[in-house]
Amino acid sequence: MAEDRTADKIVLTPTKKGGRSTTLVMERMKKQADESQVIHVAGGNHKGIIINRNIPKDSAKSCGPADLQLQFKVFLQDVTKHERLLTQEQRILRFWYEDLSQAEQMISAHEFFKELVRPSEFPKDYVGFIKRIMKMMQQRYTSVQKIECEMTQLEGLVEPPLRGPGGKIQL
Numbered sequence: 001m002a003e004d005r006t007a008d009k010i011v012l013t014p015t016k017k018g019g020r021s022t023t024l025v026m027e028r029m030k031k032q033a034d035e036s037q038v039i040h041v042a043g044g045n046h047k048g049i050i051i052n053r054n055i056p057k058d059s060a061k062s063c064g065p066a067d068l069q070l071q072f073k074v075f076l077q078d079v080t081k082h083e084r085l086l087t088q089e090q091r092i093l094r095f096w097y098e099d100l101s102q103a104e105q106m107i108s109a110h111e112f113f114k115e116l117v118r119p120s121e122f123p124k125d126y127v128g129f130i131k132r133i134m135k136m137m138q139q140r141y142t143s144v145q146k147i148e149c150e151m152t153q154l155e156g157l158v159e160p161p162l163r164g165p166g167g168k169i170q171l
Contacts, residue, residue, distance in 0.1 A: 008142075010134045013037075013052040021152040026134050028145050049134050063146055066094035067102075068109045072117070076153070088154045093133075096146040104143075112141050126151075 008028045016023035040051040070093045075086040093113070097105045116122075116132060123129040130149070137144050 007048070008138070009048050009050050010138045011050045011052060012130065012134060014054040015148075016150075017054065020154075021150065023148060023150045024130060026130075026137060026147045026149070028137060028142075046131075046135075048138055049131075063096050066148065067097050067105050068095040069093065070095075070109060070113050072113075073154075085159065088156075090152045090154060092148075092150040092152075094148040094150075095144060097143055098145045100143050108141060108143060112136060112144070115140075 008030060011027050011029050013025045013027070014022070015025050037052045037055065038050055039053050042049040042051075071090065073088055073090050076089050077086050093109075095105070095109050095112075097108070100108065115136060121132075123132050133147060133149065137147065
């Protein structure tokens, strides 16, 4: 009988914060390893999500190389400045799995990505994006052991993409 992994803790640990880059690790655990590192334990609808203090990547435990990696770019707009120009950001998701064949890992990562970037539900900010990854790991993608999310703002501002009839982006 398969083990119910929805009761596992999903632990978020920032591992790198630089001028233009942030790296976060979200890992499935049976229990929180080091209570002194915890800054928030979620309750209610988000029970089982734990936020840790920043741990330098060099001191974070390693699970070896990632099983899979996905990369995509998004446009960010500073709505407080009401600017038309956008910042482009590259996001890399690295996946570690437990007990899945390579083919199953590829299917899982593909389905995870499709669900994460679904236009009708795509998070509008960093907190929503990270929370969505953690909730997806917790509720639906229980074979994912760990996800590392690296977000890097690219140089320069760019014009928004042109939209044609029906709101579709023109290439």
